[in-house]
Amino acid sequence: FPVLHxxxxxxxxxxxxxLLDNNADINAVDYTxxxxxxxxxxxxxxxxxxxxxxxxANVNATDKYxxxxxxxxxxxxxxxxxxxxxxxxADINAVDxxxKTALQFASARNNESVIKILTR
Numbered sequence: 001f002p003v004l005h006x007x008x009x010x011x012x013x014x015x016x017x018x019l020l021d022n023n024a025d026i027n028a029v030d031y032t033x034x035x036x037x038x039x040x041x042x043x044x045x046x047x048x049x050x051x052x053x054x055x056x057a058n059v060n061a062t063d064k065y066x067x068x069x070x071x072x073x074x075x076x077x078x079x080x081x082x083x084x085x086x087x088x089x090a091d092i093n094a095v096d097x098x099x100k101t102a103l104q105f106a107s108a109r110n111n112e113s114v115i116k117i118l119t120r
Contacts, residue, residue: 005030008040008048016040016048026057033064041081042072049081059090066097074102074118077111082118092118 004024007015016036020026027035037057040048049069053059060068070090073081082102086092095101106114 002028002030002036004028004036005034005039008036008045008052009043011043011045011048013045013047013051016051020051020055026052026055027061029061029063033062035061035063035069037061037069038063038067038072041069041078041085042076044076044078044081046080046084049084053084053088059085059088060094062094062096066095068094068102070094070102071096071100071105074111074114075105075109077106077109077114079111079113079117082114086117 004016004019007019029035035057037049037052040052062068068090070082070085073085092102103118106118
């Protein structure tokens with residue numbers, strides 16, 4: 001994993017900020033094609049997600065499976081992050097390489113709170 005991804009995954013907000021302040025690539029990808037936003041979002045790192053979005057991270061970037069950060073958070077039932085992503089123009093209708101939407105991921109895992117957010 002790139003250092004920025006590791007810091008984001010583990011909630012090291014100050015390190016993420018320091019790396020970004022020193023021109024780390026906010027949209028850099030790991031070996032699965034996931035951006036730092038994918039990583040922070042899927043690990044539930046709300047403050048880091050907010051920082052990345054404020055610094056113009058691509059909320060609709062896809063990994064090698066065609067999944068966005070919204071797919072990842074819907075799957076994990078991370079409703080606060082789902083809300084933030086949607087408020088920042090995440091595409092709720094985006095489909096992965098298997099044709100699945102975030103709503104389908106949330107439904108498959110019975111994540112009721114996320115389902116409610118996605119069907120408003």
